[in-house]
Amino acid sequence: MFQIRRDFARWVPEQPDARQHNPWLAWARHTAHRLGESRGWPRRTRVRADQALIVMLTGHAEGDLIRHSELSPALRPRGLSTEHTAEILDHIGVLLDDRPSPFEQWLEPKLAGLAPGIRRDVEHWTRLLHDGGPRSKARDTTTVSGYLNRIRPVLLEWSTRYDHLREVTRDDILNHLSTIHGSQRQHTLIALRSLFGGAKRNGTIFKNPTIRIRVGQRQDGVLQPLQPEHITNAVAAVTSPADRLTLALAAVHAARPGAIRRLQLDDLDIGNRRLTIDGRTRPLDELTLQAALDWLHHRRHRWPNTANPHLLINKRTALETGPVSKNSVATTALHGQTATIERLRIDRQLEEALVHGPDPLHLASIFGLDEKTAIRYADSARALLETSAESLNAVTASVDDQR
Incomplete structure (x- = not known):
């Protein structure tokens, strides 16, 4: 007539017989061992995962399901991970994800x-x-x-x-x-x-009232380069090896935050000094190379057994295989700075247009920009160059008049 939820908080460790004859616990432990081996879990993580499985599966019977909402009340007070436990339980088919979307x-x-x-x-x-x-x-x-x-x-x-x-x-x-x-x-x-x-x-309305209302042509403003002091302040703000590498990827290679998060270890070819970003291979400059070497040294020392293939990892993703979160890409270090990761990326592309000429085809080839974006950078560079030339002519005329 109604469903009674199990009280996992009543579990006590002095139940060896119940655990030895529990096939679900044995299956879960085997699954946890496989995941730990494939992801390089340290011994402490494996032990705590095993403790969590004992809590959740002691007394488990055929047909029982464990709700995701039951994990946290049972595991958090013991300092055990709900994420790893949920993944293992899902692998053996006993997890019911009842979390609201x-x-x-x-x-x-x-x-x-x-x-x-x-x-x-x-x-x-x-x-x-x-x-x-x-x-x-x-x-x-x-x-x-x-x-x-x-x-x-x-x-x-x-x-x-x-x-x-x-x-x-x-x-x-x-x-x-x-x-x-x-x-x-x-x-x-x-x-x-x-x-x-x-x-x-x-068919819920008879006539679309927005028909023939013009959106209008959007007039994009001229992109402005960052001032040297803005870049200097950003460089001084980043201190960790991961943030320094992120800064180099954005400022030198104009990599978007999403592309930085997706970078794999195989995308970094140190021997040939090549870097592949979203499928586009480019030379690896000295600044980025040194930042990458510093990060790899830190990564090997901090997480020597991790199996995560992504270049950038943190203490959470080191035990998984996915990328770091959006908020992990140097956002905290550059909070309040004018030269954010996005502004540094824009500044790099604008610099390319100013140095090598406002050619949309060149920009599209170097950075993989779409047609409209490349044209916008080219137009901004052309406007900045014309303004600079006008200022120079005005200064020259003023000097001639003084003479």
Whole structure:
């Protein structure tokens, strides 16, 4: 009639007989041994994983499932890892992942306050963006959240007057767009077009009110180079070998944070002094080479048995095979600095355009940029060079007049 959850907190270590005749515990221990061997777990990690398995599987019977929500209350007070335990239990097929989806946790508050009819269409549209469909690819979570966050204020305002999106008129959209300008207006209209276009395809509205409303041509500003003191401050801020290597990869090779996280050990060819970033091989300069050697020495000393193939690892990923998190790529060390990893990457590409000429084809070939991005860097470099030439001519004319 109802389900009783096991009390794992009642486990006591003086139960050797129950453990010796438990096939599930034996299977889990074998699985843990295989994972530990393949990932280079140190002895302490293996011992603690075994302790966690004893806690969770003592008394386990055929057909039992262990919920993910039960791991933390049973293991955290003992200082045992829930992540490793969950992975092992999942391998042997006894884990029930009952954690709420992060997307669901984010979406529910965002839909709060919307009229029921509007909420229904917005929820369907947001889920379609996130999950994809027969005729559409799934979008990145950042894109989905950006779309909904951009139009949520106007959706809340419409919900005070309307019950359904079909009641929203072209004038309503134009009135809202008249209150915002620049890139904010463009992004809002793009999101509204996507929302009403999806509702029109689903048949929940009769007419798309965003039709024939022009987005307008976006005018990108001129990219500006970093000042020498900004770069000096950034160099002084990074102290760890991993952060210094990250800084070199961004400032010298214009590597994006995602590309830095994806770098594998095999991408670094020290003997031939070559570096491969996202499939593009380039020469390895002296600065990056020295930073890489310092990092590899630190990595071997700190995690000698790790099996993680990624170049950059930390104390958590050293026991796994995945990349470090986004927040691990020198973000803490450069917090508050003008020369962030992204700004250093932009500055490097702009420097290439200034030194070797504003040629989009050259930039695309060196850094793997798409056509529009390469043209933007070339245009910015051309504008900076023209401004510099005008300033030089003005100084020369002033000197001639004084003579």
